[in-house]
Amino acid sequence: xxxPGGNRLKLIVExxxxxxxxxxxxAALARISGQSEASVLDIVDAIAAEFQGRGLRIxxxxxxxxxxxxxxxxxxxxxxxxxxxxxRISHAALETLAIIAYKQPxxxxxxxxxxGVNCDRALASLRARGLVTEVxxxxxxxxxxxxxxxxxxxxxxxxxxxxxLPPLPEILEEQAAATEELDEQ
Numbered sequence: 001x002x003x004p005g006g007n008r009l010k011l012i013v014e015x016x017x018x019x020x021x022x023x024x025x026x027a028a029l030a031r032i033s034g035q036s037e038a039s040v041l042d043i044v045d046a047i048a049a050e051f052q053g054r055g056l057r058i059x060x061x062x063x064x065x066x067x068x069x070x071x072x073x074x075x076x077x078x079x080x081x082x083x084x085x086x087x088r089i090s091h092a093a094l095e096t097l098a099i100i101a102y103k104q105p106x107x108x109x110x111x112x113x114x115x116g117v118n119c120d121r122a123l124a125s126l127r128a129r130g131l132v133t134e135v136x137x138x139x140x141x142x143x144x145x146x147x148x149x150x151x152x153x154x155x156x157x158x159x160x161x162x163x164x165l166p167p168l169p170e171i172l173e174e175q176a177a178a179t180e181e182l183d184e185q
Contacts, residue, residue: 009035010043014067017047023064023151048160059154060161066151071158089125096122097131101153101165105135105146123147131156 012033016024026044030037044065048058055073059066069077077083089097096119099111111119126132135148149162159165 007043009033009039010047013040013043014047017058017065017067020066023059023061023066025064027063029065057160059151059159061151061154064151068151068155071155089129090122092117092119093122093125097126097149097153100126100132100147101149101162102168104148104162106148107138107140107144107146109144111147 013029016029016032026037026040029040029044033040044058044060048060051057055070057068057070059068092115095115096111099114100106103110103114108119108123111123123132130150130152132147132153133150134145136146137143138146154160154162
């Protein structure tokens with residue numbers, strides 16, 4: 001079979017991402033295409049570069065990718081789809097989300113140590129909105145749940161991958177370093 005432009009892998013990956021409703025694991029793309037995960041990731045990066053400044057984006061996590069609309073067009077897409085979503089997030093939930101985004105994977109204990117207050121309601125709100133999820137369990141006593149951000153988080157904040165978060169101000173980095181002991185306990 002011949003492929004337009006001669007790039008079979010690019011055609012396969014782009015087509016699958018276009019029709020997928022959910023993030024697609026890189027391993028699945030590699031298996032379906034018969035190529036290595038490294039080759040798939042190279043093609044994903046090439047597609048993402050081509051989409052710069054256009055209406056589509058590629059969002060990436062450590063092991064999955066998803067094609068989404070550009071965040072700059074969100075209001076127009078929502079209007080077209082008739083979506084009226086409440087985008088307001090409480091200050092407490094926003095603080096909790098920031099901690100999770102920058103320290104993921106992170107336990108509730110560490111979040112509460114940083115914030116200085118209980119975070120159950122904020123975590124429940126963020127999970128209900130699909131912005132955070134349980135990503136595993138810590139090796140510490142009691143094996144507490146670890147939380148991380150989701151593709152919905154990336155989409156909501158217009159990021160392609162978690163590494164696109166802006167750097168923390170220096171004072172916050174110092175505070176984060178002071179809590180590293182809690183991560184190890």
